[in-house]
Structures are given as structure tokens and as C-alpha cells.
Amino acid sequence: MTGPKNLESRTKHIRETWAKRCNKVLYMSSVKTDFPTVELNVSEGRDNLYWKTIRAFQYIHRHHLDEADWFLKADDDTFVVVDNLRYVLSKYDPEKPWYVGRRFTPFVSQGYMSGGAGYVLSKEALRRFIKGFDTGQCTHFSTIEDMALGKCMETMKVKLADSRDVKGRQTFHPYPPRYYLIRQQPRPRPWYLIYEHYEPIEGPGCCSDFVVSFHYIYGVQLYALEYLTYHLRPYGYKHRFNPDEETELNKEALVGV
Amino acid sequence: MLSEGGSFMKGMVMGGLFCLVLSFLGSFSPSLESSTDDHHHHHHVKAQSNDELTHFSDSQMQQLISEVRVSCIIMVQPKILVYWATAVDTWSKHCDKAVFYTSESSKALEAVDLNEKDEWARLRKALKHAYENAGDLRWFFVAQPTTFAIIENLKYLVLTKDASQPFYLGNVMKSGELEYVAYDGGIVLSYEALKRLVHVFQDEAKCPERGRALWKLSEEKQIAVCLKYTGVFAENGEDVHGKGVFNSKSVDSLITDSMKDNPTNVVEGCCSDMAVTFNGMSPNQMQVMMFGVYRLRPYGHDFHDSLTFYPPEGSDND
Numbered sequence: 001m002t003g004p005k006n007l008e009s010r011t012k013h014i015r016e017t018w019a020k021r022c023n024k025v026l027y028m029s030s031v032k033t034d035f036p037t038v039e040l041n042v043s044e045g046r047d048n049l050y051w052k053t054i055r056a057f058q059y060i061h062r063h064h065l066d067e068a069d070w071f072l073k074a075d076d077d078t079f080v081v082v083d084n085l086r087y088v089l090s091k092y093d094p095e096k097p098w099y100v101g102r103r104f105t106p107f108v109s110q111g112y113m114s115g116g117a118g119y120v121l122s123k124e125a126l127r128r129f130i131k132g133f134d135t136g137q138c139t140h141f142s143t144i145e146d147m148a149l150g151k152c153m154e155t156m157k158v159k160l161a162d163s164r165d166v167k168g169r170q171t172f173h174p175y176p177p178r179y180y181l182i183r184q185q186p187r188p189r190p191w192y193l194i195y196e197h198y199e200p201i202e203g204p205g206c207c208s209d210f211v212v213s214f215h216y217i218y219g220v221q222l223y224a225l226e227y228l229t230y231h232l233r234p235y236g237y238k239h240r241f242n243p244d245e246e247t248e249l250n251k252e253a254l255v256g257v
Numbered sequence: 258m259l260s261e262g263g264s265f266m267k268g269m270v271m272g273g274l275f276c277l278v279l280s281f282l283g284s285f286s287p288s289l290e291s292s293t294d295d296h297h298h299h300h301h302v303k304a305q306s307n308d309e310l311t312h313f314s315d316s317q318m319q320q321l322i323s324e325v326r327v328s329c330i331i332m333v334q335p336k337i338l339v340y341w342a343t344a345v346d347t348w349s350k351h352c353d354k355a356v357f358y359t360s361e362s363s364k365a366l367e368a369v370d371l372n373e374k375d376e377w378a379r380l381r382k383a384l385k386h387a388y389e390n391a392g393d394l395r396w397f398f399v400a401q402p403t404t405f406a407i408i409e410n411l412k413y414l415v416l417t418k419d420a421s422q423p424f425y426l427g428n429v430m431k432s433g434e435l436e437y438v439a440y441d442g443g444i445v446l447s448y449e450a451l452k453r454l455v456h457v458f459q460d461e462a463k464c465p466e467r468g469r470a471l472w473k474l475s476e477e478k479q480i481a482v483c484l485k486y487t488g489v490f491a492e493n494g495e496d497v498h499g500k501g502v503f504n505s506k507s508v509d510s511l512i513t514d515s516m517k518d519n520p521t522n523v524v525e526g527c528c529s530d531m532a533v534t535f536n537g538m539s540p541n542q543m544q545v546m547m548f549g550v551y552r553l554r555p556y557g558h559d560f561h562d563s564l565t566f567y568p569p570e571g572s573d574n575d
Contacts, residue, residue, distance in 0.1 A: 234550060
């Protein structure tokens with residue numbers, strides 16, 4: 001999701017980095033350009049964000065439904081590790097109604113996914129979202145996009161997936177890394193962790209090695225994260241977290257017998 | 258009257274000239290008379306490629322791994338306590354041995370208290386202490402806690418190099434005729450280089466503890482001058498592609514430069530995948546860097562490296 005004034009300063013850098021790893025990327029804006037951007041009949045601004053999101057999903061449903069199984073909504077200041085997103089989604093069936101992201105608790109009884117961290121709708125979830133608006137079961141009852149969409153998901157009986165890794169560490173993050181990773185003394189939840197559905201962990205245990213997203217990431221930060229994720233590495237290092245290793249060893253043991 | 262003024266002026270001029278000459282001599286780094294013939298001026302030390310490593314047998318690799326152990330010499334001060342604590346909690350855990358040398362002790366953190374205010378004298382004492390307590394360690398990495406290091410990549414860089422040969426590596430800078438390793442990018446010394454350095458410390462003429470010059474050379478330049486006398490020259494550490502692996506700047510700073518210089522290829526044009534050091538990051542940034550270096554990665558990318566380095570015991574942020 002972007003707009004004319006951010007194309008040069010933000011969206012361009014996304015196009016240079018993680019957008020290339022999507023099977024398909026669409027840049028949603030109020031104005032059509034050669035960037036290329038899709039023109040949605042909506043004005044810019046935070047108050048129009050939910051309208052923009054609704055129109056974006058309607059556009060995708062009309063023109064691109066069969067080109068993907070999963071539909072990620074992200075902002076032009078989000079950093080996404082697409083390989084890790086695929087890993088999280090691989091556990092779920094896209095023909096079932098799933099909604100994946102960073103789970104928040106209030107306002108909607110089943111909860112909703114943080115908009116800032118980015119969220120993903122399965123193909124079936126997208127169909128139900130569109131149907132909700134077609135039938136009037138879902139409406140633009142609020143300008144708070146993520147919460148309002150979450151309410152529609154609840155109405156249309158779409159389930160919230162748990163995007164955490166097998167150690168319970170988060171993959172989607174609504175803020176930059178420094179908000180979570182810095183060691184803290186045990187303390188009451190800071191403001192940016194108030195809405196968390198799962199009990200938040202501060203310090204190194206906050207975040208999965210296979211991070212999916214960080215938010216409020218611009219220009220230099222975006223490239224820096226890209227460098228740290230895909231380029232810089234400690235040669236020969238045997239990572240502590242190897243979620244598939246055990247299952248591989250078990251398979252070998254069985255075959256041996 | 259006129260003649261008195263005249264001799265006074267002559268005296269002033271003579272004295273001034275004499276002073277200039279003395280201080281010029283004091284900072285003059287003489288060219289070395291080649292006492293040894295193998296005065297090979299390699300200015301770059303490159304890591305070996307993965308292909309080259311496949312030529313080693315398993316037992317040879319095991320041998321190399323067991324020999325490439327790094328002793329970290331970290332020069333700290335209580336006034337930068339947060340950096341000191343951060344180094345303890347982050348990258349220094351990956352050294353085979355990490356010793357902190359301080360100007361004065363702190364109740365909060367352990368260090369060898371050299372009880373020495375002068376920075377050059379302190380560094381000399383630390384190097385001497387490290388040499389005398391080397392045990393079977395053969396590679397030495399000297400840094401301040403404002404530098405962040407990836408020791409595995411240091412090991413990879415020197416893996417096939419012989420520590421009984423003199424190596425003095427890092428981010429090489431040039432000042433006039435003198436090439437020296439920038440302190441803030443970290444200084445790597447092989448056992449032989451450290452041995453020669455510690456021995457030339459005893460030569461007050463070549464390598465004085467308290468400088469004679471009107472202006473003092475920085476420690477990083479003093480090391481270069483002293484090592485030069487022993488036939489050891491600064492060499493730039495580089496990866497297989499010739500990219501420098503020791504950085505005196507932070508990741509953000511290098512990326513910013515690259516966005517200006519290579520706008521269509523920012524990350525590739527920036528820094529080495531096998532970078533060893535960065536400088537200028539805050540303590541909080543270093544905590545994030547631990548995650549970024551040792552944990553954050555894309556699922557499914559395997560590298561088939563020729564050797565394995567295991568995570569350190571009792572650490573939860575790597």
C-alpha cells in the first residue's frame with residue numbers, strides 16, 4: 001500500500017529489495033503511474049486507509065485471484081522476508097479461511113492482525129472478505145483498517161493462524177527490531193506491546209530467527225536489513241535453531257530400520 | 258644595539274630550525290634497510306575461496322580449525338562502561354579467549370587493570386600480557402568495545418595462513434609514507450607478528466614507550482612504525498572478491514554511502530558478505546546486530562561451508 005509522495009523515498013527501495021521475491025507484486029495508490037502503480041478510486045490519508053484496503057482487495061479478487069494462494073498486505077515502510085513468510089504459510093491450506101499476522105487482542109472478540117506488521121489472507125479468506133462486502137455483512141464501519149478488517153474476518157468465520165515459530169517466538173513485528181531485541185528488566189508491558197494476544201517476550205527471545213516482517217523501516221534501514229538477512233553471515237556457523245533437523249534425523253532412523 | 262638585535266634574530270632562527278628538525282626526525286619513519294630478503298610487500302590478504310578449501314582432506318581441515326583460535330584483546334575504560342558491558346554480552350563471546358584490559362578497574366565488570374593512564378603505554382602492556390599468556394592461541398585480535406566483530410569471519414580470513422609468519426591485518430590506511438591498520442576497524446596480529454612487536458617494545462630507540470616527538474603519534478600509527486622495524490607491514494583484509502572485510506564505519510553508514518554511489522545495486526555494492534568488523538554502532542545497535550548476524554536468515558538457504566563453528570556455551574542471543 002503506497003501513495004504518490006512515497007514512491008521515490010520508500011516504495012522504490014522495496015521494489016529493489018524484497019518485492020522481487022514475491023510471485024506477484026502490486027503497488028496500490030490513488031494515482032496510476034509507470035512505477036507501476038494501480039489506481040484505486042480512493043484519496044490518500046490515514047482516514048481513507050480502510051477504503052483503500054477494501055478497494056485493493058476487490059481489485060485483486062477481480063483481476064488476480066488465480067495468480068496466488070496467499071495475499072499479503074504490507075505498507076511502504078515494511079520489510080518482509082518472503083522466504084520466511086512462505087515457511088510460515090506452508091503449514092496452512094490456502095483453500096481454508098485463514099488470516100495470518102501478528103495477533104492483537106482488543107476490540108474484536110476473536111482478535112485481529114496488526115496492520116503495521118503486515119497480514120496475509122488465504123484465497124478462501126479473500127473470497128469471504130469480498131463476499132462480506134458484496135452481501136453487506138461487512139461494512140466500512142470504522143477507519144481503523146486492521147481492526148475493521150479483523151471484525152469482517154470474524155463475521156465471515158475466517159480463523160486467526162498462529163504465526164509464531166515452534167519456540168513461540170514472533171515472526172511478524174509492528175515495530176523495528178530495536179523495540180523487541182534489547183534486553184530489559186522484567187517490567188509491565190510497554191505501550192507498543194499492550195495489544196498483544198500472546199504474552200510478549202522482551203529481549204532475544206522475542207523474535208524468531210525466521211522473521212517475516214518489521215515495520216517503520218525506511219531507506220537505509222531497509223537495505224541494512226536486506227544485507228543482514230541475505231548477505232552478511234558468520235562463515236560456517238551452526239545455528240542453534242534448526243526446526244527441521246530433528247524430523248530429518250527421525251526420518252533417517254526409520255529408514256535405517 | 259643593531260648587532261645585539263641581529264644575533265638575537267639569528268639565535269631565534271637557528272633555534273626554530275633546530276626544533277623543526279628535531280620534531281621532524283621524531284616522527285620520521287625510516288625506510289627499512291632490507292636485512293631480510295623475503296621483504297614481500299603484499300598489501301592485501303584475501304580469504305581463500307570455498308573451492309580452494311575443498312582440496313583439503315577432512316583431517317587437514319580439522320587441523321586448520323584447531324589451530325585457528327583467536328585471542329581477543331579488548332581495551333576498555335570505565336567511562337565507556339555501557340560499551341564494555343555490551344562487548345561482554347555480544348561479540349566477544351565468540352572469541353576463544355577474550356581479555357578486557359582497562360585503565361582503571363570497575364566494580365561492575367571484570368578486567369585486567371593495567372593501572373596506566375597513557376593509552377600507548379596501556380596498549381603495550383596489554384599486548385605484552387596477551388603474548389605472555391598466549392597459551393596455544395596463535396591469532397590476536399585487538400579492538401575497542403566500540404567495534405563490533407564477527408570472529409567466525411576472522412577465522413575464515415586467516416584459516417589457511419601460517420601464524421608463525423608475521424601478519425598484521427585490518428583496514429589499512431595511509432598517512433604520508435606510513436601504512437597502518439585503523440584501530441577502530443580492529444587489528445589482527447599473528448603470533449609471529451605479536452612476538453616481534455613485543456620484542457621491539459624493548460628497543461627504546463625504535464619503539465619508545467613515551468614518545469620523543471613534539472606531537473604524539475596515535476597508537477595505531479605507533480604500532481605500524483614499531484612493526485615496520487621488524488619487517489612487518491600492514492595488509493588490508495579482503496574477501497575473495499577483493500572487498501575489504503574490516504570496516505571503520507557502521508552498517509548504516511556504509512549503506513548510506515552505497516545508496517549514493519550505487520543506487521541500483523545498493524547492497525551488493527556495499528559491504529562484504531564475510532565482513533569481520535564494523536565501527537560506530539551504539540550498544541543497542543550491537544544487540545540488534547547479534548540477532549542480525551547470528552540468527553536472522555531466510556529459511557531454506559544452505560551454504561555448504563567447508564567447516565563448522567559452534568555457538569558458544571551459555572549464550573542466548575546468538
